[in-house]
Amino acid sequence: MATLITIFSILITLGAYLISRKAATRYSTPLTSPVFLSTLLVIFILLVLKIPYKDYVPASEIMTYLLGPATVALAVPLYRQRKVIAANMVPALVGLIAGTVSTIVSAVLLVKLMKLSNQILISLTIKSITIPVASEVAKIIHGDSFLVAAFVMVTGMCGAMLGPWLMNSLKILDPFSRGLAIGTIAHGIGTAEAAREGELQGAVSGAAMGLAAIITSIAVPFILPSIL
Numbered sequence: 094m095a096t097l098i099t100i101f102s103i104l105i106t107l108g109a110y111l112i113s114r115k116a117a118t119r120y121s122t123p124l125t126s127p128v129f130l131s132t133l134l135v136i137f138i139l140l141v142l143k144i145p146y147k148d149y150v151p152a153s154e155i156m157t158y159l160l161g162p163a164t165v166a167l168a169v170p171l172y173r174q175r176k177v178i179a180a181n182m183v184p185a186l187v188g189l190i191a192g193t194v195s196t197i198v199s200a201v202l203l204v205k206l207m208k209l210s211n212q213i214l215i216s217l218t219i220k221s222i223t224i225p226v227a228s229e230v231a232k233i234i235h236g237d238s239f240l241v242a243a244f245v246m247v248t249g250m251c252g253a254m255l256g257p258w259l260m261n262s263l264k265i266l267d268p269f270s271r272g273l274a275i276g277t278i279a280h281g282i283g284t285a286e287a288a289r290e291g292e293l294q295g296a297v298s299g300a301a302m303g304l305a306a307i308i309t310s311i312a313v314p315f316i317l318p319s320i321l
Contacts, residue, residue: 094242095151102152111133125172126254127289128282164281170288174296177269185273189301192277193308196221201320203229214320216240218313220248222306230310234317245280252279253286269292276301 106219112134124130139149171178178185197218216236223244231241256275265271268291271284275283276298284302288295316319 095148098148099155101149101156102144102149105138106131106135106152106156109138123254125256126250126286128250128253128286132250148223155258160281166287167284167295170292170296171299174293176185177293178297178300181269185269185297185301188270188273189277189304190308191219193258193300196278197309197313197316212237214242214315217244218317220244221278221280222309223302226306226310230313233314240263246282249279249282252283256283257286257290269297272297273301277305280306 109131110127112130113125113130116130117125117127123299139146144150148321171176200217200220201214204217219230219234219236222230222245224242227241227245228238230236231238252275256279257271258276260266260271265274271290272287272294275287275294279286280302284295284298287298
């Protein structure tokens with residue numbers, strides 16, 4: 094029975110994503126972003142069918158495991174676009190560092206403005222790096238692992254939903270710039286959205302995601318003590 098539920102849960106997730114892709118193609122709005130819409134669909138179906146989350150967990154673990162090969166596969170477009178990336182390396186690094194610093198500073202200012210706890214501040218500073226790296230950094234800076242996971246997921250989802258829409262509104266249409274921006278602030282979830290736009294966007298976003306994680310994991314442990 095458990096195996097059948099796991100298979101069914103995987104099919105639900107895949108079906109929700111395919112439906113979301115079609116909806117995003119036909120109605121291009123932030124609310125039809127596949128990551129956001131498919132999440133809502135899966136939650137709705139699980140609630141209607143009264144499938145508890147603990148029964149869905151084995152399916153999610155299988156799909157999460159497959160993220161490993163999917164992430165490695167990002168090296169393919171990165172290799173294909175290596176000449177373009179190398180030609181724009183200097184401005185890209187400047188933009189990447191500026192974007193990474195901005196995500197940390199904005200998190201600190203937001204927490205200070207809202208007078209939230211130091212635990213939230215600590216956890217929020219690493220919201221823009223991918224969960225595997227954020228989880229390890231959280232141990233170093235003594236952040237709450239559950240808060241970190243939640244902030245990272247929400248940041249990635251918001252970046253995937255609103256990032257392309259905001260750049261379209263601001264007439265930022267250059268593929269390189271779009272990929273760099275999304276990868277810097279919205280890690281893997283944003284990179285998946287960038288890859289939907291085109292190979293160059295996906296390649297640049299993947300590279301930005303990795304470099305932003307490195308910069309953040311080095312900078313945050315040194316910056317936090319002075320902030321706190």
